[in-house]
Amino acid sequence: MRRERKLDMMPLLDIFMTVLFLFATIQEGQIEVQTYEAIDLEAAFAAEKVRADTLAKAIDDAQLEERRQELENTSIALASERERNMQLATQLATVKSQKSDAEAALAEAQLKLSSLEKQAREQLQKVFKSADQFRKDDVLDKLLDQQMVFEVEIKGVIDPVQGVINHCCFRSDPRSLSWTPCGTIPAEEALRAQWFSTGADGLLAALRATKGGNAVTIIRQDASSSYLIGDKIATSIRGQIPEQKVYNEGIVAAGMSCRVPDATD
Numbered sequence: 001m002r003r004e005r006k007l008d009m010m011p012l013l014d015i016f017m018t019v020l021f022l023f024a025t026i027q028e029g030q031i032e033v034q035t036y037e038a039i040d041l042e043a044a045f046a047a048e049k050v051r052a053d054t055l056a057k058a059i060d061d062a063q064l065e066e067r068r069q070e071l072e073n074t075s076i077a078l079a080s081e082r083e084r085n086m087q088l089a090t091q092l093a094t095v096k097s098q099k100s101d102a103e104a105a106l107a108e109a110q111l112k113l114s115s116l117e118k119q120a121r122e123q124l125q126k127v128f129k130s131a132d133q134f135r136k137d138d139v140l141d142k143l144l145d146q147q148m149v150f151e152v153e154i155k156g157v158i159d160p161v162q163g164v165i166n167h168c169c170f171r172s173d174p175r176s177l178s179w180t181p182c183g184t185i186p187a188e189e190a191l192r193a194q195w196f197s198t199g200a201d202g203l204l205a206a207l208r209a210t211k212g213g214n215a216v217t218i219i220r221q222d223a224s225s226s227y228l229i230g231d232k233i234a235t236s237i238r239g240q241i242p243e244q245k246v247y248n249e250g251i252v253a254a255g256m257s258c259r260v261p262d263a264t265d
Helices: 010-128 131-146 189-197 200-208 229-240
Strands: 148-159 163-171 180-185 215-221 245-251
Touching: 148 200, 148 229, 163 200, 180 189, 180 200, 189 200, 189 229, 200 229, 215 229, 229 245
Parallel strands: 148 215, 215 245
Antiparallel strands: 148 163, 163 180
16 A cells, blocks of 8 residues: 655745735735835825915915005005095185185175266256246156156167067166166957966056055157067056056157177076
8 A cells, every 4th residue: 555645835935925025025015015105195195285375375475465465556546536535615615705705796896887977977967058948847747746648669679480479678766777667569459468467577567656546647659679669568557547647759760778688698
């Protein structure tokens, strides 16, 4: 009977252990390499993070500086504008003050001029009036104390759109240089009747303000006014104030005192 030979496993075990050792060594080396690589990557990441943080801070600082500069420039501009506004306000106050002073001086000058004109007229009357003229004026003064004398003048103006415009003026004292406007008299009968019914722009109220009913009204018109407008006004006044004497002198070639208002009146 053949005897079986027993295998010696020790050499195999040595080989196996050697192979395991080699694998372990290789794996340890790889792990060490990976560990170093991880450390390097971590360090690189940390460095990149530091650089990123530094860059972000630099950007924030730059933006803050830019905003600070913008705010500073805005503040300077506002201060400059405020100073300019104060200068303009001071100039405006000065101009207003000068305007007030000029208006006061003008009013004073006009008052002095009116006084001088009045004195000049009085002096001329004293120099050129004869004794007979003084007596006539004295009689006229006494008559006007007892009886009113109204003068109504109608001055026509030709307008290319409206046609004839009849301007009306009156005065209640022949000695006065002042005339009172009484609007415009319509040429159409219906409109003229309506004008009278509403007081004729103050004319009727003035004609009724007589001294005990004693009054005379004299009406004149120029050649440019509407045809026979003076006669029609005289008829209307007689109808409204029958107790008053009304004289229509018709068309007067010269000597009209009624002033036509201009565009600034």
